[in-house]
Amino acid sequence: xxxxxxxxxxxxxxxxxxxxxxxxxxxxxxxxxxxxxxxxxxxxxxxxxxxxxxxxxxxxxxxxxxxxxxxxxxxxxxxxxxxxxxxxxxxxxxxxxxxxxxxxxxxxxxxxxxxxxxxxxxxxxxxxxxxxxxxxxxxxxxxxxxxxxxxxxxxxxxxxxxxxxxxxxxxxxxxxxxxxxxxxxxxxxxxxxxxxxxxxxxxxxxxxxxxxxxxxxxxxxxxxxxxxxxxxxxxxxxxxxxxxxxx
Amino acid sequence: xxxxxxxxxxxxxxxxxxxxxxxxxxxxxxxxxxxxxxxxxxxxxxxxxxxxxxxxxxxxxxxxxxxxxxxxxxxxxxxxxxxxxxxxxxxxxxxxxxxxxxxxxxxxxxxxxxxxxxxxxxxxxxxxxxxxxxxxxxxxxxxxxxxxxxxxxxxxxxxxxxxxxxxxxxxxxxxxxxxxxxxxxxxxxxxxxxxxxxxxxxxxxxxxxxxxxxxxxxxxxxxxxxxxxxxxxxxxxxxxxxxxxxxxxxxxxxxxxxxxxxxxxxxxxxxxxxxxxxxxxxxxxxxxxxxxxxxxxxxxxxxxxxxxxxxxxxxxxxxxxxxxxxxxxxxxxxxxxxxxxxxxxxxxxxxxxxxxxxxxxxxxxxxxxxxxxxxxxxxxxxxxxxxxxxxxxxxxxxxxxxxxxxxxxxxxxxxxxxxxxxxxxxxxxxxxxxxxxxxxxxxxxxxxxxxxxxxxxxxxxxxxxxxxxxxxxxxxxxxxxxxxxxxxxxxxxxxxx
Numbered sequence: 174x175x176x177x178x179x180x181x182x183x184x185x186x187x188x189x190x191x192x193x194x195x196x197x198x199x200x201x202x203x204x205x206x207x208x209x210x211x212x213x214x215x216x217x218x219x220x221x222x223x224x225x226x227x228x229x230x231x232x233x234x235x236x237x238x239x240x241x242x243x244x245x246x247x248x249x250x251x252x253x254x255x256x257x258x259x260x261x262x263x264x265x266x267x268x269x270x271x272x273x274x275x276x277x278x279x280x281x282x283x284x285x286x287x288x289x290x291x292x293x294x295x296x297x298x299x300x301x302x303x304x305x306x307x308x309x310x311x312x313x314x315x316x317x318x319x320x321x322x323x324x325x326x327x328x329x330x331x332x333x334x335x336x337x338x339x340x341x342x343x344x345x346x347x348x349x350x351x352x353x354x355x356x357x358x359x360x361x362x363x364x365x366x367x368x369x370x371x372x373x374x375x376x377x378x379x380x381x382x383x384x385x386x387x388x389x390x391x392x393x394x395x396x397x398x399x400x401x402x403x404x405x406x407x408x409x410x411x412x413x414x415x416x417x418x419x420x
Numbered sequence: 421x422x423x424x425x426x427x428x429x430x431x432x433x434x435x436x437x438x439x440x441x442x443x444x445x446x447x448x449x450x451x452x453x454x455x456x457x458x459x460x461x462x463x464x465x466x467x468x469x470x471x472x473x474x475x476x477x478x479x480x481x482x483x484x485x486x487x488x489x490x491x492x493x494x495x496x497x498x499x500x501x502x503x504x505x506x507x508x509x510x511x512x513x514x515x516x517x518x519x520x521x522x523x524x525x526x527x528x529x530x531x532x533x534x535x536x537x538x539x540x541x542x543x544x545x546x547x548x549x550x551x552x553x554x555x556x557x558x559x560x561x562x563x564x565x566x567x568x569x570x571x572x573x574x575x576x577x578x579x580x581x582x583x584x585x586x587x588x589x590x591x592x593x594x595x596x597x598x599x600x601x602x603x604x605x606x607x608x609x610x611x612x613x614x615x616x617x618x619x620x621x622x623x624x625x626x627x628x629x630x631x632x633x634x635x636x637x638x639x640x641x642x643x644x645x646x647x648x649x650x651x652x653x654x655x656x657x658x659x660x661x662x663x664x665x666x667x668x669x670x671x672x673x674x675x676x677x678x679x680x681x682x683x684x685x686x687x688x689x690x691x692x693x694x695x696x697x698x699x700x701x702x703x704x705x706x707x708x709x710x711x712x713x714x715x716x717x718x719x720x721x722x723x724x725x726x727x728x729x730x731x732x733x734x735x736x737x738x739x740x741x742x743x744x745x746x747x748x749x750x751x752x753x754x755x756x757x758x759x760x761x762x763x764x765x766x767x768x769x770x771x772x773x774x775x776x777x778x779x780x781x782x783x784x785x786x787x788x789x790x791x792x793x794x795x796x797x798x799x800x801x802x803x804x805x806x807x808x809x810x811x812x813x814x815x816x817x818x819x820x821x822x823x824x825x826x827x828x829x830x831x832x833x834x835x836x837x838x839x840x841x842x843x844x845x846x847x848x849x850x851x852x853x854x855x856x857x858x859x860x861x862x863x864x865x866x867x868x869x870x871x872x873x874x875x876x877x878x879x880x881x882x883x884x885x886x887x888x889x890x891x892x893x894x895x896x897x898x899x900x901x902x903x904x905x906x907x908x909x910x911x912x913x914x915x916x917x
Binding site (some may be wrong): 189213322365371 | 764768802825
């Protein structure tokens with residue numbers, strides 16, 4: 174099985190460590206991973222603003238880059254949601270359908286496809302608050318959102334519990350949005366920032382040393398809020414911890 | 421400091437309570453600027469915190485109540501299905517309702533819009549020589565600008581719902597469809613009542629304030645010439661309607677005067693009385709997290725010697741029924757659960773939406789009334805999706821918010837700067853070379869520009885947040901090129917640059 178690794182634009186630019194951890198982690202499980210060099214973005218910034226026409230060329234390029242792989246894996250829930258559910262600006266050819274139906278977010282891939290039982294190389298001796306991004310939780314089905322009735326489950330927490338030394342803490346509002354919201358973060362900066370500050374405070378007062386998530390975009394926003402107010406909390410992508418980061 | 425000493429900070433805070441934030445209203449013909457109004461609300465930190473805490477508590481109570489009912493998710497599906505069925509056959513059920521209501525002795529009127537609704541009721545009032553009216557809370561009448569119209573023709577309207585009365589006395593719109601003054605603190609109400617009702621401005625005890633309002637309003641209720649209610653449900657098979665309240669004020673409005681007029685949106689229809697067994701279980705649990713409202717009143721005809729009128733109002737509803745993407749918003753039973761769960765609503769306050777309906781529901785309803793005026797509203801959302809999950813009739817609210825963005829963009833309602841900015845982004849992101857150059861430029865700017873050049877008025881991200889730091893050893897792309905491309909053909913790709 175040939176996997177195409179999609180490293181979303183802002184991860185490529187600002188968080189190369191997340192891309193590296195994802196690649197190394199997949200290789201630890203003997204996956205054949207390729208990184209198509211001409212990749213850019215999934216089209217989400219335009220599409221989430223209603224500008225589907227403006228996203229057409231970007232979506233077409235994405236499909237051109239990734240159609241040749243059996244599976245596409247990305248360490249970003251919101252980008253996977255865009256590809257799977259909203260990549261509709263271009264004609265829905267068999268190639269496009271193949272890409273949309275075979276794009277997986279990293280946690281889903283590890284939990285549902287590889288069914289990973291252990292991460293023997295991983296040890297993270299810290300108190301961790303897990304941040305469910307809204308896209309992974311409510312659009313990709315990483316877990317049961319608190320407002321729905323039903324059996325509790327959480328794929329990312331199930332993976333993190335296999336990491337030695339880790340202590341997961343619960344927060345008061347377990348899955349309230351952190352306020353990133355894509356372009357929302359700059360069109361509604363005050364509300365966005367307030368939500369980010371509230372989110373960090375919730376983790377802080379419940380004893381988390383790290384906020385960990387499967388979405389770097391939420392973490393980029395939260396770490397920006399934390400740095401501005403001098404909150405002593407740190408941020409990690411789940412791929413980095415599962416790949417053995419110790420701090 | 422010893423425990424007995426007064427805390428000077430607390431005393432000072434009490435002496436000068438934080439003034440109530442009052443977001444500016446958009447002028448006629450202008451777009452509502454949600455972000456600006458939200459900022460004004462957040463600039464009153466005590467109000468902002470109290471609002472978020474109080475509204476979140478309703479969401480928490482809703483969860484607790486919902487989770488006590490094992491078949492909760494099935495109930496939601498059933499309610500959604502009943503609404504789908506009713507809306508699919510709305511013409512039939514409306515005619516059935518009209519025929520049965522008439523047979524019960526109710527006068528039935530049809531209003532195509534708010535103006536006609538107001539005119540019809542004005543005529544009824546003129547015929548009966550009505551000068552003063554007591555009224556229960558009704559979002560439909562807010563939609564129609566009913567109170568404003570009646571002010572203009574010299575008929576006195578007295579709101580009997582405590583929250584709505586507070587908003588009426590303050591000259592403000594409701595900020596929440598179930599809890600109209602939820603953005604106010606007790607100190608705001610104490611000052612308002614002192615000014616309007618002559619109560620003690622220093623006493624902000626909730627029981628004292630409710631009592632002051634009760635004493636002032638009861639005589640008006642007893643002397644009113646007519647009573648008005650809305651309806652939560654209208655039952656086709658009986659020609660009756662159901663009103664749910666916690667204060668019993670709808671019952672006073674309906675039963676004390678001899679004339680009762682009810683305004684009912686045409687989407688309020690349900691086929692059978694037994695359908696109430698589904699909706700009543702969902703309504704108050706979703707709204708306030710209580711098992712049921714204190715009063716669930718079924719009206720079926722005029723009281724002895726009295727007269728009852730029902731005005732069935734369209735006001736854009738048939739147009740909405742014809743919108744393929746958005747028709748299911750007509751299922752809404754106005755519980756407010758989507759507002760309570762919405763993190764943006766809780767931070768920005770209901771008045772920041774500058775429209776009849778605030779919160780997620782408002783984002784998808786208001787543009788149907790005036791697409792341009794409310795074109796910013798569907799962007800006042802992070803698309804987190806919790807509104808859809810709490811909706812008792814399973815409206816796909818967040819998908820409709822997403823859908824409205826496209827409709828508004830395609831119809832020229834996006835601000836020019838946003839549209840051109842995204843068009844430029846679309847071009848860059850469609851070109852690997854352009855994309856790499858843009859990343860290089862961004863990271864170089866973040867690394868080399870002085871702080872004042874990065875954090876300025878043009879940088880909305882930087883108002884309350886730091887920018888991400890450019891990585892020390894280049895992008896992932898650079899790393900991959902250095903570490904993987906020269907290793908025994910690990911990649912099939914040829915780098916462009």
